[in-house]
Amino acid sequence: MRATLADVAARAGVSLATASRVINKSSHNVTPELKKRVLDAVRELNYVPNAHAQALVKKQTTTVGVIVHDISDPYFAQIARGIQKVASEAERLLIICNSYRNPDRELAYIDLLRSQRVDAIILAGSGLNNLDFNHSVSKQIEGFISSGGKVAFIGRHYTPGNAVLPDNVGGALLMGRFLVEQGHQHIGVITGPATLTTTDDRLKGFHIALEEAGLQLPESYIIEGDFSRDGGTLAMQELLARDLPLSAVFALNDPMAIGAMSVLRANRIHVPQDISVAGFDDIPMAEDINPALTTIHIPLIELGRKAMEMVLSENESSQFEIRHVPSKLVIRESVVEFGR
Amino acid sequence: MRATLADVAARAGVSLATASRVINKSSHNVTPELKKRVLDAVRELNYVPNAHAQALVKKQTTTVGVIVHDISDPYFAQIARGIQKVASEAERLLIICNSYRNPDRELAYIDLLRSQRVDAIILAGSGLNNLDFNHSVSKQIEGFISSGGKVAFIGRHYTPGNAVLPDNVGGALLMGRFLVEQGHQHIGVITGPATLTTTDDRLKGFHIALEEAGLQLPESYIIEGDFSRDGGTLAMQELLARDLPLSAVFALNDPMAIGAMSVLRANRIHVPQDISVAGFDDIPMAEDINPALTTIHIPLIELGRKAMEMVLSENESSQFEIRHVPSKLVIRESVVEFGR
DNA sequence: TTGAATATGGAAAACGTTTTCCAATCATTT
DNA sequence: AAATGATTGGAAAACGTTTTCCATATTCAA
Incomplete structure (x- = not known):
């Protein structure tokens, strides 16, 4: 044999x-x-x-587990790319798991990775709320860490564990200011799932920008999406049905902005002449759609790279680090001055 | 501990x-x-x-290795999605490896997966030519199969191993006929890497369509790309520099078509009024760009599903199966009748 | 009360590797 | 010729599980 x-x-x-x-x-x-x-x-x-025999005696595996929402979502695909890059330089093997933001699945995957005795776990785009986390996951994670495992979160910080965080508040603030500067006063907002801190943070940044300008954001201008392209279309349809005097739409991520644009196009509403559309994240296709998407750039590959580097570092596994990465405004074509 | x-x-x-x-x-x-x-x-x-201890005594692992060109390429992301779907229903764990079409890396990954004692290997978008394969890989694969492992190839067939194949020739034939029907006679073609059979097959189908119509395809109308978006831009720039009387461009996959469109846009050449552009694969973003891309639909998720199903089936691992999946023409906006 | 069936324990082999310890062999130098 | 050092072999423990075999204890029915 x-x-x-x-x-x-x-x-x-x-x-x-x-x-x-x-x-x-x-x-x-x-x-x-x-x-x-x-x-x-x-x-x-x-x-x-036989890697299993080796793992048994050496008590380490050179593999790292990665849990993401959905690897075919460009946001996570880019992050995974950054992770991969560092991983293959360091000769680590990756086990990638899609949780689809299902807490049960996420828990099951953490156990699975623990049973695989991975050296580290990177968790990106978790669907867990703090309650879930404190209830069951923190115990698993603690056990994992206390047995020498490393943990890094991307986009959200739990204790214990390292984290690398994009500046969601700052990015949304930037976009909010820009839209206001461009003369927009009636801005529809398509959010992500209300359970995610990413949604909260981006919404918060946008609120600050409006407050600065003395503008209101009525409830009816906000609609919850799910961070997917099709969620964006649904939300945009609903927003149109509300018949508001919108001059701009701010989608809290790019796929939803793209979905929204497709609905507008189907309704013969021209972007950006009739309505401006802004996104968030700057996924690769943002510059390929027409009009090219004005959005907030998050260095996704960098996010992944940093997380992997943290997890590879020789630090005491109980010493945690939090790193922030800045966002920046990318002005393309989908937002124009109001009234032009 | x-x-x-x-x-x-x-x-x-x-x-x-x-x-x-x-x-x-x-x-x-x-x-x-x-x-x-x-x-x-x-x-x-x-x-x-401890999964390693279990693997050692049970001699199986419930994990499947997947080697793709690049998981963040939408073509492979969709395929991976199909694989994932079946895998998680069957409670299999996936180890996903990016080969970036580098034969050495591909070989290294196959060994790595063998050392992980995965139950099966799915290989999609291999950069190996037949020579490579016969020289070194076939021996590895044979060894893997003879020790009870299952193998499935996607998009290309080697012996031994199962395979699931999209109809590249037929798809390109469909697109060729469509372009001809629309009155196009001077069609630029952006191919994939010359080493890939996918390129050969798509080119072959297109040739047949032109022959049927009694048209020529001069060498100068063909340019080699690399199946990436940026490869598409480079190729399109070169094609423009040749100053041919093009009325249409056929990119042998969607990302290159999208790259080509961005170059045309930058040169104030309107798609489809001035030049029609056609793609291949029908990745999700094909319908989101503007104008929406006319392309050939390949059921990518299905490709992944089928491969995983094959690999999970209880067949003798030495009994091989080849499955073909049909392609179809998807008419959107990026191709119009010549002269309109 | 005996017999049978069921539940549990104890002990050991097996999976394939790494690592350690000591002994044996060999070649080289003094 | 003896001493030294390098190379190799043999044997065994350890990693954590599954599985098997047999022995013992317990329960229940006849």
């Missing part, structure tokens, strides 16, 4: 110990002659070490 | 054997009373079984 190290040793006519010395490049010297015989045997038998 | 099954048994005041019986729901009966004690101990100690 499958070749074991013992098979390799037998084939090479050496002892198990010697074969292991060759393969693990141990400090012990091995004659070039024997070395060659072992390596030949490895090739001939097509031997690959 | 970390709780073991022995710890659980001790805490519950039962034998190791009994604890194992409870946890593995073995056919042996255990008194409700003891069962409860064991389950309580599991909870109190926050016990999760």
Whole structure:
């Protein structure tokens, strides 16, 4: 069947110990002659070490677990890309899990990753609220950390654990100010799920900008989306049905902005001439749609890179770090001055 | 440190054997009373079984390895989505690896997955040519299969192994005929990497359509891209520089079509009035760009689903199956009749 | 009360590797 | 020729689980 190290040793006519010395490049010297015989045997038998046996004895795995909402969502795809980059430089293997923001699934995946004895867990786009977290997850995470595991959260901070956080409040503030500057006073807002802190923070930043300008944001101008493109279309349809004097729409992420634009287009409402549309995140396709999307740039790849770096660092696993990354306004074509 | 099954048994005041019986729901009966004690101990100690120890003794892992070109490329993201769907229904864990079409990395990943003793490997978007494959990979794959592993390829078929294949020739034929019907005679083609059979097949289908119509496709109208958005922009720039009387451009996948459109837009060439643009694959964003992309629909999620199903089936792992999935033409806005 | 059936415990092998310890062999130097 | 050092082998423990076998204890029915 499958070749074991013992098979390799037998084939090479050496002892198990010697074969292991060759393969693990141990400090012990091995004659070039024997070395060659072992390596030949490895090739001939097509031997690959059993990672499970190794994990068992070495008590580490060089694998890292990543839990995201949905890997095919461009936001998470970009983050995963950053993670991957660092991971492959450091020769770590990634186990990627889609939670679809389902708390139960998220919990199940954490257990699964623990049972895989991953060296670290990166959690991005969690659907857990603080209650969930304190109730059950924190205990799991604590156990994981106390047994030497590393944890990093992206986009949200729980204790214990490292975190890398985009500046959601600041970004929304920037966009709010920009829209106001452009003369918009009646701005519809399509939010994310109300349970997510990302939604709260972005909404908060936007509120501050309006307050600064002495403007109101009536309840009827706000509608809850789900951060998906189709959620954006639904929300936009509902917003149109409310028949408000909108001059701009601020979607709290890009896919929803794109969904909203498609609804506007279907209704022969021109963007940006009739209504301006703004997004958030700056996913790659933001510059490819027409009109190109004015949005807030979040360095998604950077987010992933940083998280992976944290988790790879040699710090005491009980020493936590929180890193913030700035956002910035990217002005493209989908927002214009009111009345032009 | 970390709780073991022995710890659980001790805490519950039962034998190791009994604890194992409870946890593995073995056919042996255990008194409700003891069962409860064991389950309580599991909870109190926050016990999760060591998957590596299990893998070692059970000789299977319930994990499946997936190698793709790049998970953040929408083509592969959609395929991965299909795979994930079936995988999570079947309670399989996925290890996703990005090869970036680098043959060496691809080989390294296959070895890595073998060392992880995954139950199956799905390979999508391989950068290996037949030579590579026959030279080194086939041996690895054969070894994997002969030790009970399952293999499925997506988009390309190697022996041995299952495969699920989109109809690239047929799809390109459809698009070719459509463009011709619309009166286009001077059509630029942006291909994928010349090493990929996908490129060959799509080009072949297009050639057939032109031949049917008695049209030529001069070399100068063909330019090689790399299936990426930015590759599409480069190719389009080069194509424009050649100063041909183009009335349409056929990009052999959607991201390149989108890149091409952005170049045309930058050059104030209107799509589709001045030049029609066609894509291939029908990734989700194809309908969100403006003008919406006319393209060939490949059921990407289905591709992933089928591959996973094959790999999960109880067939003899040496019995191979090849499944074809049809493509279809999706007419949107980016292609119009010549001269209109 | 005996017998049978059921529940539990104890002990051990097996999975494939790494690591350690000591002994044995060999070549090289003094 | 003896001493030194390097190389190799042999054997065993350890990692945490599953599974098997047998022994013991308990329960229930006849």
